[in-house]
Amino acid sequence: MTDISLPTDPSRRAFCSLGCLSAAATLATLTAACGGGGSNSTSPGGSGSTGSPLASATGTVNGRTVSVPLEGALATVGGAALVRTAIGNYLVARTGQDTATALTATCTHESNLITNFTGSQFACTFHGSLFTTSGSVARGPATRPLTSFPTTVAGNAVTFTV
Secondary structure (H helix, E strand, C coil), X not given: CCCCCCCCCCXXXXXXXXXXXXXXXXXXXXHHHHCCCCCCCCCCCCCCCCCEECEEEECEEECCEEEEECCHHHHCCCCEEEEEECCEEEEEEEEECCEEEEEECECCCCCCECCEECCCEEECXXXXXXXXXXXXXXXXXXXXXCCEECEEEECCEEEEEC
């Protein structure tokens, strides 16, 4: 820690400089204690990639049934999207020509929104948890799987009921 000598009769400039230094030191301490900005892949979840941001898709809702067009990232097998609806956010992955998975988009570790995909796993950027496209935990700190919903792929859409 730096030793800061206080002048006996500080000028306004010296007073303001000292105040700024004190505020900066306090902020640095608080930031370090809180783990930084929240997207560090070397935080408690371990090191490793947290992937790239998921494509967004909009689902239409009828009652509790969500329908998502198989376009954009979901047009091909292996694609995935963060589906935003009026009743919540969901992760949808195209696992086969006629199959898909639908999962809650809320990490089971600390309830953060999962927004990334590694190409084969959903990634929470806050603490590094990874989930398979079926919702199982691939890497913690999360210990519980994501909630999954049965899906139907028909025509040019995937539907699921929550």
